[in-house]
Amino acid sequence: MSEKVERIKCLIIGSGPAGYTAAIYAARADMKPVIYTGLEPGGQLTTTTEVDNFPGYPEGIDGPSMMIQLQQQAERFGTEVRMGMITSIELSDEVGGIHKAVVDNTTNIEAETVIISTGATAKYLGLPSEQRLRGGGVSACAVCDGFFFKGQDVAIVGGGDTAAEESTYLANICNKVTLLVRKGEMRASKAMQHRVNNTPNLEVRYYTEVDEVLGDQVVEGLRLVNNQTGEKEEIKITGLFIAIGHKPNTDIFKGQLEMDETGYIITKGKSTKTNKPGVFASGDVQDKEYRQAITAAGTGCMAALDAERYLAAVESKEEVEA
Numbered sequence: 001m002s003e004k005v006e007r008i009k010c011l012i013i014g015s016g017p018a019g020y021t022a023a024i025y026a027a028r029a030d031m032k033p034v035i036y037t038g039l040e041p042g043g044q045l046t047t048t049t050e051v052d053n054f055p056g057y058p059e060g061i062d063g064p065s066m067m068i069q070l071q072q073q074a075e076r077f078g079t080e081v082r083m084g085m086i087t088s089i090e091l092s093d094e095v096g097g098i099h100k101a102v103v104d105n106t107t108n109i110e111a112e113t114v115i116i117s118t119g120a121t122a123k124y125l126g127l128p129s130e131q132r133l134r135g136g137g138v139s140a141c142a143v144c145d146g147f148f149f150k151g152q153d154v155a156i157v158g159g160g161d162t163a164a165e166e167s168t169y170l171a172n173i174c175n176k177v178t179l180l181v182r183k184g185e186m187r188a189s190k191a192m193q194h195r196v197n198n199t200p201n202l203e204v205r206y207y208t209e210v211d212e213v214l215g216d217q218v219v220e221g222l223r224l225v226n227n228q229t230g231e232k233e234e235i236k237i238t239g240l241f242i243a244i245g246h247k248p249n250t251d252i253f254k255g256q257l258e259m260d261e262t263g264y265i266i267t268k269g270k271s272t273k274t275n276k277p278g279v280f281a282s283g284d285v286q287d288k289e290y291r292q293a294i295t296a297a298g299t300g301c302m303a304a305l306d307a308e309r310y311l312a313a314v315e316s317k318e319e320v321e322a
């Protein structure tokens with residue numbers, strides 16, 4: 001391991017809309033932020049095509065271009081954007097304490113504040129045909145991509161609140177929606193199930209799994225399997241949405257930060273404060289409900305403001321509010 005230790009005011013981990021928005025605000029507040037992009041620079045939006053629901057882009061923008069623009073905006077105010085993964089971290093318990101991170105298992109870095117915006121990763125079924133057709137009609141975000149299937153027949157996999165919400169969202173846009181639930185019941189709340197059951201162009205199939213996604217370049221159909229009888233059947237659809245949950249990228253913080261039972265970081269009240277002083281969380285890593293680029297950006301802004309206030313209080317030796 002290298003001996004050189006760099007000390008910075010503000011370390012931002014993760015480069016999605018939350019991380020870059022935090023960087024824009026932190027840089028403008030003269031905190032000289034350093035952002036480590038992680039393995040997927042730009043985050044989840046780089047895996048989507050058109051982003052049509054981010055305010056300020058009347059014609060829409062493709063996800064990768066939007067992330068390049070956010071990066072450029074953050075750099076314009078002096079953010080240092082570095083490729084690299086934070087592979088381990090030791091967060092201080094002390095107000096004004098120094099947090100110690102290791103980049104790519106080799107470089108030590110010390111930070112007065114840390115903004116975590118490592119996001120969450122959508123889970124997929126893991127079928128080779130599904131992976132091959134990602135971007136060709138297979139999506140993990142109905143709100144992002146549903147519009148492209150206007151008037152068409154689509155299917156969605158999952159039985160939780162996300163699948164329930166997204167299937168009714170899709171039913172408003174598409175001709176017909178088939179919801180595929182692997183058990184004999186849904187896990188979604190009763191209210192959400194009620195909404196699903198009262199949507200006329202939405203059919204729920206229980207005990208049903210995807211055996212294969214059919215299509216060469218784009219999705220043309222599904223081969224389904226009934227997991228009770230083993231019976232197989234093909235249906236024609238043009239879009240397949242996967243809504244089987246997300247995994248927050250919080251492994252390196254386990255045992256240090258308070259998280260819920262599924263690994264999302266818990267923030268205090270309306271703020272982005274975590275249980276460690278000077279450590280803030282923004283974006284999907286602390287939000288399993290809204291998960292939109294615009295909401296992630298909003299909490300990124302909040303995290304930078306919270307970090308700035310924290311530093312000001314530490315520097316003036318005021319009592320730091322827990």
Ligand code: NDP
Pocket residue numbers: 124125157158159160161162163165181182183186187188243244245246288289
């Ligand atoms: P959940 O983990 O709650 O549900 C995942 C669903 O996907 C389950 O029905 C599960 O089936 C199914 N599933 C998992 N793996 C597979 C697979 N390989 N094949 C087929 N089906 C599979 O995730 P959600 O994203 O729905 O919700 C996450 C959290 O966010 C929850 O706490 C939820 O309440 C909350 N949320 C709240 C909303 C709201 O209040 N408006 C909106 C969206 C989410 P099984 O049941 O068989 O395990």
